[in-house]
Amino acid sequence: xxxxxxxxxxxxxxxxxxxxxxxxxxxxxxxxxxxxxxxxxxxxxxxxxxxxxxxxxxxxxxxxxxxxxxxxxxxxxxxxxxxxxxxxxxxxxxxxxxxxxxxxxxxxxxxxxxxxxxxxxxxxxxxxxxxxxxxxxxxxxxxxxxxxxxxxxxxxxxxxxxxxxxxxxxxxxxxxxxxxxxxxxxxxxxxxxxxxxxxxxxxxxxxxxxxxxxxxxxxxxxxxxxxxxxxxxxxxxxxxxxxxxxxxxxxxxxxxxxxxxxxxxxxxxxxxxxxxxxxxxxxxxxxxxxxxxxxxxxxxxxxxxxxxxxxxxxxxxxxxxxxxxxxxxxxxxxxxxxxxxxxxxxxxxxxxxxxxxxxxxxxxxxxxxxxxxxxxxxxxxxxxxxxxxxxxxxxxxxxxxxxxxxxxxxxxxxxxxxxxxxxxxxxxxxxxxxxxxxxxxxxxxxxxxxxxxxxxxxxxxxxxxxxxxxxxxxxxxxxxxxxxxxxxxxxxxxxxxxxx
Amino acid sequence: xxxxxxxxxxxxxxxxxxxxxxxxxxxxxxxxxxxxxxxxxxxxxxxxxxxxxxxxxxxxxxxxxxxxxxxxxxxxxxxxxxxxxxxxxxxxxxxxxxxxxxxxxxxxxxxxxxxxxxxxxxxxxxxxxxxxxxxxxxxxxxxxxxxxxxxxxxxxxxxxxxxxxxxxxxxxxxxxxxxxxxxxxxxxxxxxxxxxxxxxxxxxxxxxxxxxxxxxxxxxxxxxxxxxxxxxxxxxxxxxxxxxxxxxxxxxxxxxxxxxxxxxxxxxxxxxxxxxxxxxxxxxxxxxxxxxxxxxxxxxxxxxxxxxxxxxxxxxxxxxxxxxxxxxxxxxxxxxxxxxxxxxxxxxxxxxxxxxxxxxxxxxxxxxx
Numbered sequence: 077x078x079x080x081x082x083x084x085x086x087x088x089x090x091x092x093x094x095x096x097x098x099x100x101x102x103x104x105x106x107x108x109x110x111x112x113x114x115x116x117x118x119x120x121x122x123x124x125x126x127x128x129x130x131x132x133x134x135x136x137x138x139x140x141x142x143x144x145x146x147x148x149x150x151x152x153x154x155x156x157x158x159x160x161x162x163x164x165x166x167x168x169x170x171x172x173x174x175x176x177x178x179x180x181x182x183x184x185x186x187x188x189x190x191x192x193x194x195x196x197x198x199x200x201x202x203x204x205x206x207x208x209x210x211x212x213x214x215x216x217x218x219x220x221x222x223x224x225x226x227x228x229x230x231x232x233x234x235x236x237x238x239x240x241x242x243x244x245x246x247x248x249x250x251x252x253x254x255x256x257x258x259x260x261x262x263x264x265x266x267x268x269x270x271x272x273x274x275x276x277x278x279x280x281x282x283x284x285x286x287x288x289x290x291x292x293x294x295x296x297x298x299x300x301x302x303x304x305x306x307x308x309x310x311x312x313x314x315x316x317x318x319x320x321x322x323x324x325x326x327x328x329x330x331x332x333x334x335x336x337x338x339x340x341x342x343x344x345x346x347x348x349x350x351x352x353x354x355x356x357x358x359x360x361x362x363x364x365x366x367x368x369x370x371x372x373x374x375x376x377x378x379x380x381x382x383x384x385x386x387x388x389x390x391x392x393x394x395x396x397x398x399x400x401x402x403x404x405x406x407x408x409x410x411x412x413x414x415x416x417x418x419x420x421x422x423x424x425x426x427x428x429x430x431x432x433x434x435x436x437x438x439x440x441x442x443x444x445x446x447x448x449x450x451x452x453x454x455x456x457x458x459x460x461x462x463x464x465x466x467x468x469x470x471x472x473x474x475x476x477x478x479x480x481x482x483x484x485x486x487x488x489x490x491x492x493x494x495x496x497x498x499x500x501x502x503x504x505x506x507x508x509x510x511x512x513x514x515x516x517x518x519x520x521x522x523x524x525x526x527x528x529x530x531x532x533x534x535x536x537x538x539x540x541x542x543x544x545x546x547x548x549x550x551x552x553x554x555x556x557x558x559x560x561x562x563x564x565x566x567x568x569x570x571x572x573x574x575x576x
Numbered sequence: 577x578x579x580x581x582x583x584x585x586x587x588x589x590x591x592x593x594x595x596x597x598x599x600x601x602x603x604x605x606x607x608x609x610x611x612x613x614x615x616x617x618x619x620x621x622x623x624x625x626x627x628x629x630x631x632x633x634x635x636x637x638x639x640x641x642x643x644x645x646x647x648x649x650x651x652x653x654x655x656x657x658x659x660x661x662x663x664x665x666x667x668x669x670x671x672x673x674x675x676x677x678x679x680x681x682x683x684x685x686x687x688x689x690x691x692x693x694x695x696x697x698x699x700x701x702x703x704x705x706x707x708x709x710x711x712x713x714x715x716x717x718x719x720x721x722x723x724x725x726x727x728x729x730x731x732x733x734x735x736x737x738x739x740x741x742x743x744x745x746x747x748x749x750x751x752x753x754x755x756x757x758x759x760x761x762x763x764x765x766x767x768x769x770x771x772x773x774x775x776x777x778x779x780x781x782x783x784x785x786x787x788x789x790x791x792x793x794x795x796x797x798x799x800x801x802x803x804x805x806x807x808x809x810x811x812x813x814x815x816x817x818x819x820x821x822x823x824x825x826x827x828x829x830x831x832x833x834x835x836x837x838x839x840x841x842x843x844x845x846x847x848x849x850x851x852x853x854x855x856x857x858x859x860x861x862x863x864x865x866x867x868x869x870x871x872x873x874x875x876x877x878x879x880x881x882x883x884x885x886x887x888x889x890x891x892x893x894x895x896x897x898x899x900x901x902x903x904x905x906x907x908x909x910x911x912x913x914x915x916x917x918x919x920x921x922x923x924x925x926x927x928x929x930x931x932x933x934x935x936x937x938x939x940x941x942x943x944x945x
Contacts, residue, residue: 090605131603378830401832411830419830422823433820433831436813444813490831 078141080105080267081157081236086125086135095121096132097291103269103284105235108262110282110299111271112311114481114509118291119271120162123238126269127159128152139236158229159238162245164221168214172196172224175213180232195231202264203227203257219250226257237261238269243277244507247366247535255281273311273509275304287311308510327356329391330529331498336386336397338372338553346372347383348553354498354529359520361544362533362555365572369553370533371414374502377531378411379404380419392497405437410496410523412487414503414533416480420487423476427468427486428456430475434490455493463489464515481512488519499523499530505539517543541565605940618933626929630922639912651904658790660899662860665794666691666853667902668895670873671880672805672888673724673849679809679886680842681822686731686746687850687877689753690724691870694851695858696757697723699775699865702782703765709781716782717797717855724851725844727753732843736836750874761867775865784860794856798895801849805888808845818842850877872920879923883930898923 079102088096096118103109113119124130126137128146137144139155146152152159166175173192182188193209200207205223213221222242229237239258243251258281262268270282278285278299285299287310295310331354338347346369354360364370375381376397377388388397393407413419421430432441432452440455442448456471465485467478478486484504491499501520505513520543524530534540540547547563548555549571557571631641639647651660670687677684684690697719701707707715727749734740761773769776784793809815817838820828829835857869876898884890905919 380826380830401829401834405832413830418824419827422820422827424823425819429816429819433816433828433833436816437832442813446811447813447816 079103079138080140081126081269082138082141083122083126084136084138086122086137087133088121088125088130089133095291096125098135099288099291099293101126101286101293102296103236103267105267106262106265107283108258108268108270108281110278110285111269111288112273112275112278112285112307113288114273114311114511117288117311117509119273119288120240121291122288123159123240123269123271126152126236127157127238129159153229153232153234156233156235157238158232158234158236160222160225160229160240160242162241164225166213166221166224169212171210171212172207172216173209175224176209176228176231179228192231196227199227199230203230203260218245219247219253222246222254223257226261235265236267236269238271240271241273242270243272243274248537251277275307275311278307279304311510327358327527329353330356330358331391331531332387332389333373333377334387334389336373336376336383336388338369338376338381338383340372346553347376347386349386350550350554352548352555352558354531356527356529357524358545359524359530359532359543361540361547362531362550363537363540363547363568363572364535364550366535368551370502370535370550372553373550374413374500374533375419377500378409378413378419380413390498408494408497410491410494410499410528412484412491412499412501412504414506416483416487417476421475421483424474426472427460427465427475427478428453428471430486431456431459431471431490431493434494438494459489459493460486463519465489481508481515484508484512484516488516492519492523495526496523496528499528500533501530502533503535504532505534505536537565537568541568603942605942607938607940610937615937618936619930622929622933622936623926626926629929630925633921633925634908634914634918637914637918639908639914643912647904647907648900651900651907654790656903656907658786658792660896660903661790661795662792663902664896664899665792665798665860666857666873667876667880667899668798668892669801669849669853669856670877671884671891671895672801673846673853674877674881675884675886675888675891676805676809676842676849677728677846678881679822680818680839682732682735682839682843682846683743684728684731684746684843684846684850685743685874685878686728686749686753687853688870688872688874689746689750690727690847690850691854691857691873692750692753692757693723693727694720694854695865695869696760696854697851698855698858699765699778702778703775709779712779712782713784713859716859717852720851720855721848722851724849724854725847728847728850729840729844732840736839754870757865758867761865765865767864773867777864778859782859783863784856792860794860797852797856799892801852802888802892805845805849805891809886809888814838814841875920875923879927882927 081103083099083101086096086099099118099122101111101122111119111123121130125132128149128151137146139157144155146155167178170178173189173196176196177188177192180192182191196207196209205227207220207223207227213224216224242254246254255277258268258270270277272278282299285297286293287295289311299307333353334351335349336347337349339345350369350373352360362370362373372381376383383397386397387395389395390407390409393403396404396407411420417423432455435441436447441452453471460468460471463485465478465482467482475483475486499520504516504520508516520530520532532540532543541563545561547559547568549557549568551572559568631644634644635641650656670691673687673690674684698716701712701716701719728746731742731745731749734745735742761775765775767774767776787793787796809818817833820833821835821838825835853873854870858865862869880891880894880898884894901919901922905916908914908918909916
């Protein structure tokens with residue numbers, strides 16, 4: 077059988093930085109081919125080359141054995157290559173049919189939209205999707221939007237389908253559904269490329285896996301024949317074990333959240349008398365299906381929103397639920413928000429600035445009249461080294477140029493540089509690769525050893541189970557039940573679903 | 577997730593032009609960073625291009641480049657230079673006002689209204705004869721700063737409290753200020769002697785006069801403003817905070833920046849600068865409150881802030897150059913019957929040229945074979 081898609085010796089650099097260094101890839105019709113690698117390994121870059129978004133500096137692209145020169149996404153579509161991006165490319169106020177028409181142009185709008193509606197129904201039936209072509213996109217869930225993206229490329233006639241980190245935005249159940257769809261697409265004869273950094277997805281659903289590291293392809297093998305350890309080793313280079321942990325001693329209460337309530341602008345109640353407490357030297361995990369108030373809880377704790385009622389009591393500062401910046405600072409809360417670029421970093425400013433901002437008020441970098449820039453830079457350099465923030469050419473570089481994991485390390489370097497009393501971490505390893513994830517977890521455990529009270533809010537049950545001393549399950553804005561370590565996974569799972 | 581964060585780590589996006597297979601193709605890369613020096617070259621290059629277009633337009637309008645050259649050279653002789661420096665003072669102040677507000681992403685387009693309020697407050701001190709003569713100028717200046725600040729704080733309050741768009745609010749308040757000025761000048765404050773719609777002239781000790789070497793005391797106020805704003809932006813803690821407020825206000829709040837207080841302070845400073853510009857204009861050039869002393873300044877202020885990239889020190893230089901353009905424009909108007917709107921046209925062309933240089937600073941165009 078000929079290869080549906082073949083990429084040979086692809087090189088691509090961005091402003092002097094080599095992102096792809098002679099990477100190769102091949103995928104056959106009728107198989108699911110996983111592209112595995114850490115963040116920044118070059119997976120997305122390579123697939124963007126295949127989708128015609130990036131023009132490679134060197135190397136060739138073959139579609140069905142014939143050399144193709146792709147001058148843009150439209151050209152790639154002509155060759156039957158369709159890509160579903162991690163960040164969906166949908167116009168939110170448009171309907172599903174309008175979005176799909178936009179990507180697959182027809183000469184006339186009114187006849188075109190009819191044509192598209194029929195095509196959507198046909199594709200949706202085949203894949204057992206429940207998509208209403210006349211729904212507006214912003215009323216759809218993320219999983220539904222993803223289905224629209226898939227239908228969009230299929231309506232365009234794609235038989236080579238690239239899915240970039242498709243499960244990153246989905247819940248566990250939704251991910252299950254998606255992986256099934258992926259299998260079904262391959263069965264129907266398409267060549268499916270699944271870009272991912274999750275091992276279990278590769279094991280579960282791929283026929284072949286290509287592993288990338290540092291812009292190069294390092295291996296291609298059958299995932300069913302390789303052990304998980306072997307795959308990890310190939311992706312990471314070396315395996316990173318979690319440090320052993322001492323049992324929780326049970327210190328005094330550090331943080332007490334009492335009957336916290338909050339309603340969103342549209343009136344939906346997100347926190348409904350949420351209560352829990354965390355002791356010194358304890359990691360309190362909050363598990364739950366996403367959208368049950370976890371995000372609002374995190375935002376209230378770090379001061380991004382003001383709760384309607386209830387208290388957030390911290391032993392060093394008292395109730396800070398509506399406190400100003402000064403009181404909050406006294407409470408020494410380290411904030412590790414889920415959306416780093418919205419809540420924790422100013423991407424347009426330098427690493428040094430982003431590091432120093434937390435301390436500027438304490439006078440560590442000079443008084444109000446004169447800011448001591450060299451002291452800032454010196455400490456930022458030290459912290460970046462200490463926390464192993466990679467990819468920083470200098471501390472004057474913009475923070476937005478860091479990859480996800482390194483950006484997260486920078487956030488943690490800053491937040492932990494002032495001995496936190498309470499740590500609020502929301503999905504701290506979201507989007508991070510195995511190594512960065514382990515580094516973040518180590519830091520959380522170290523803070524716990526030092527006696528900080530840690531609230532770990534995560535939709536990743538493995539993360540919560542692995543780290544927490546106590547676990548609270550949150551549904552509909554309330555902690556419905558609590559579990560001591562070692563917690564029973566099944567019982568937590570039931571609690572998450574039962575009350576939902 | 578589909579909702580990209582404002583400052584996402586954007587992997588360099590590439591837009592590809594249609595391919596011409598035999599000749600390779602043009603691609604656009606997003607630049608990761610570019611040295612200050614090279615950025616200056618791009619901006620400088622665009623500026624020269626914009627000036628060249630302006631010269632061409634003037635040539636079509638009947639001013640040959642040679643004439644233009646002589647006139648421009650003429651502006652720098654002692655007598656005209658004095659005029660340029662007098663004109664530069666309010667321009668620099670209004671430019672500072674714009675750049676301070678833009679620094680934190682507050683689009684203050686009400687600089688004219690704030691100038692007018694500044695002028696009115698200063699004139700009120702003169703008209704109601706408040707305070708001893710020795711401190712009169714100081715009082716007028718302070719009153720002007722307060723007037724300008726109050727006028728913009730009205731909008732700051734609307735924005736923070738009710739999320740009113742400041743662009744529309746500041747812009748429309750210009751008209752309110754203007755008609756209030758007319759109300760005074762056609763009514764209570766009308767000059768009884770001439771019956772013109774302007775106030776009676778200020779007393780000699782209420783005027784900003786020359787301090788020697790052809791330098792007006794208004795310019796000293798402007799330079800002091802530049803130094804204070806430069807310190808504020810580059811050296812002080814407030815300036816450090818301000819960068820975070822404009823880059824990511826939500827994040828700034830969480831890491832402990834007093835966002836609201838800082839925003840209000842900087843907006844007030846912006847209005848105060850514009851108010852001072854009004855004071856300088858009425859107390860040096862006009863010598864009384866007139867109907868049109870603030871006309872056209874909002875555009876010039878925005879232009880100066882834009883060209884100087886909101887850097888107060890550069891504002892001084894750009895303000896001076898725009899003052900030169902103003903004075904040359906006046907000469908051309910008088911001697912060559914070129915409408916003064918030509919000066920605004922040239923300003924607009926320069927803005928567009930410099931704005932387009934931004935594209936080349938952010939992108940690199942490459943030829944791939």
